[in-house]
Amino acid sequence: MGNCQPTVFPAEDFDVVADIKAIRKACKGLGTDEQAIIDVLANRSWAQRQEIKHAYFEKYDDLVDVLKKELSGNFEKAILAMLDPPVVYAVKELRKAMKGPGTDEDVLVEILCTATNADIAMFKETYFQVHERDLEADIEGDTSGDVRNLLTLLLQGNRDESYLVDEDLAEQDATALFEAGEGRFGTDESTFSYILATRNYLQLQATFKIYEQLSGTEILDAIDNETTGTLKRCYTALVRVAKNPQLFFARRLHDAMKGVGTDEDTLTRIIVCRSEFDLETIKDMYLEKYDVSLKDALRDECGGDFKRLLLAICH
Known part of the structure; x- marks a missing residue:
């Protein structure tokens, strides 16, 4: 997917000594200056944060231990996540x-x-x-x-990672999926699993198109009708990832904020993990799908330093 845009880039004028001094100052004395910690860590790449961690340890102390003492809750979890490779x-x-x-x-x-x-x-x-x-x-x-x-x-990590589409194979796979699922009583999961786990994304998109022509049913509807529980969620996720990984993540973020209570762990995982890959693109998908910006959704659902940190990573 060639158009993926990150939100976090390596800081150009990176000065590790200045950074560790700023963090040290933020943690000294009464109370912690959380904003100062956010200002440093949310604006550095993962590689730069590793350097900060290393330099802090050489000069002062174990940064993770220091921050564990100073911070708490979801904010602490998210900051520690940013310090791991x-x-x-x-x-x-x-x-x-x-x-x-x-x-x-x-x-x-x-x-x-x-x-x-x-x-x-x-x-x-x-x-x-x-x-x-x-x-x-x-x-x-x-x-x-x-x-x-x-x-x-x-x-097994055997997915084809090329961008080649084999139309004959797509036809074969679509027929196999149809015969494994709607075409007969009961669903032959091994066929579904094998195809979804090994074909490249463009190949799968071609297969889903032919499947729809064959069966008159959209592949996600077929999965909905033919499977249940965890397996249904797994297949649905794989199909959505094959169609559009960034939209898949946007949906995960939305689901984490839907209804009563917020799944902060999922928000942290996706926002921290995708920040240097495609978070900007995920934000675009979120806005397009839900008609509200990811930042506004986070503002409504999260609070305090945790909210400030996630918004800073989203830029």
């Missing part, structure tokens, strides 16, 4: 989604369905380094049935 933050989120009773499959799907093959390989390696556990074994142990099969397929 992106892949470390991602594997912490994967682990959190599986720890304790119940599994947050939506988080697994959000992270794994939008990852490149290279991302998946890094997740596996980093997951082991950070948690001393095997990501594939954890996902196998924490999920079951068709959902487990789908996530296991995604973890």
Whole structure:
């Protein structure tokens, strides 16, 4: 998707010494100057934040420990997320989604369905380094049935990443999807899972078009009619990602703010993780889809320093 615009760029006149002094000053004395911390960290790239963390440690102390003492709540969580390398933050989120009773499959799907093959390989390696556990074994142990099969397929990192569309294959796949789903009683999930986990996005878009001509049903409606529960959410996410990843993230953000209560973890994860890739494009999609800007939605739903930080990352 060539038109992706980030919101956070490396600071051009980056001065790590000035930055660590500013943070040190913000944390000294009575009370914490949260705005000063936001001003530094929200305007530096991930790589620059790693330098800040390193320099702070060399000169003063462990920055993460310092900030844990000074900050609290969702603001603290978001700031700490910004100080992890992106892949470390991602594997912490994967682990959190599986720890304790119940599994947050939506988080697994959000992270794994939008990852490149290279991302998946890094997740596996980093997951082991950070948690001393095997990501594939954890996902196998924490999920079951068709959902487990789908996530296991995604973890193989075998998606075609070319931009080539093979019309014959699209026709074959569309027919296979139709015959696996609407065309007969019961749904053959393995066919659905294999196609959604291995084909490139443009190829999938071509397949969905032919599917619609064959069946007279939009693929998302077919999934809605043929599957239920977590599997339905997984398939829906994969189709939406194939059609438009930035719109998928915009929807996730909107759902996190819908109804009673706000899912701050999802807001943090998407806004922090996408800030250097495509957050500007996600903002455009949000406005187009919901007729309200992401910034206004965040202003209404979040409060305090957490809100100020997210708005600063959104620029």
